[in-house]
Amino acid sequence: MSRTLQGVLLQLVALALFVAMDALLKVLVASYPVPQLMFLRFVAHTLVVVVALRLITGSVPWRSRAPWLQTLRSATLAVANAALSVALIHVPLADATAVMFAAPVLTVALAALWLGEHVSARRWIGVVIGLLGVFVALRPPFLTGEPLHWAMLLPLVTAVANTAYQLLTRRLATVDDPRTTFVHTSLAACALTGLAQPFVWVTPALSDLPWMLLLGLIGATGHSILVLAFARAPASILAPMSYTQLVWAGLAGVLVFGDWPDGWTLLGAGVIAAGGVLVALPQRRRPRPDDAGERS
Template sequence: MSPALSGLLFQLSALVLFVALDTVTKLLTTEYPIPQIVFCRFLFHMISVALALRIATGRLPWRSRAPVTQTVRSLTLVMANVLFTVALAHVPLADAAAVSFASPLLTVALAALVLKESVSARRWAGIAVGFLGVLVALRPPFLTGEEPPHWALILPLGTAAVFAGYQILTRKLAAVDDPHTTILHTGIAAGLVTAVVQPFVWTPPTGLGWALLALAGVFGAAGHFLLVQAYSRAPASLLAPMTYTQLVWSTLSSALVFGDWPDGWTLLGAAIIAGGGILVALPGRRP
């Protein structure tokens, strides 16, 4: 199997786990404070990753050649999680997911600007189309003639921007550190920062609550492990557009688990975003 194909398979598997993580997180927002949810997500992430690496390799590869970059990457993930979790507490999962899919477009743009990866004019056109879809999914009153949407619907756009930076840092670290080191560091700074506020917000979980909090950490750890593996094998400009497959799973989860069926604006915006993603993802011409 070629590195590019294996990277794509790792990426697609990670996306399924991320939808499972989002579903569990939305369930938890009805019972627990958001800072507590985010802290436990990273706590159980660190525990599961440490156990898995210890069993698989017999050691914990925590020494990094770029500790500052690893810390910044971990903190960007905290910010993305907080923004998206707040959004999930107020808007349907399908709506939040549709807006957050600006992230692959931003990732491709940053791959060109930061990583100096080649991005053709067609891919730039795809990015522009995708952002038009984000605008539709946000339902601005001048476009829909309706009341403004819930203010929290703008938060996934911030998630998209922050997560695009996270993906670029993941790709940069792939050339510096072992993927096991990167996945171990993913939760360290995040866990330490979110632990500070726990004395002020902690709500004792029930047995089911503990199970869901732990499950969120396991889903997140497994998803980010696969994501690190993907970005260590394939370029960011190839992998980022595959994120649009997550639209299908997010829509199904929103409808089947929460009974939130997406409306016409969400579906139209998601379709336009996916169309832009297809333009970005199409392979270039051979010389």
């Protein structure tokens, strides 16, 4: 199995875990403040990663060659989760997920501009189509005749933060040991969300504590797998795999919350997926000058 294929499979597993985490989060935000859930999630995340590394590898390599990049990456994760958590209070999971899919197309574009990854003309067309799909999923008033719900803009904030997070993950894969990135994923996020606790804390019910711990466990596992994926494959290849979340989010919305995606969500998701297919198809290998001589 090639390293790129390994990266794609790891990415798919991580994405399924993220949808499960979002569904559990949507249940919990009905009873607890968003900053508290974020703090508990990141604390549990940190503990799970540190204990797992200690037990499996015998060490916790926390020293980074790029500590400020690690801090920025963790902070973008906190922003992405906070924006999505607030959005899930007001809009269905499938709707928020569809709008959030500005992230993969932005990742492809910025991977070319910042990381220098080659992106073909066909993939750029896919990026444009994907963004048009996100625009449809937002339900602009001139299409639907209804005012745009302000909470539908929050998944766009999540998309931008997720784009930065994925690109920083890819960049750090060339700088730090993946285990170091595992450890740093939630450190700055813990500090940021911890500042709000004196103002928002609500004592959790004992019956809810296992679900809060599970939130951190799923997050730790998913983001650790994501780091391994980006260490094996380019960001421009992995980003389109995120479209599989549309399927899982739709199923979770129906099965857990009884929220059926409406026509605008399905249309937007379909356009986004079409753009994703164009981006995900392998690029043709450019012929080398010596190929002709080898065939003669």
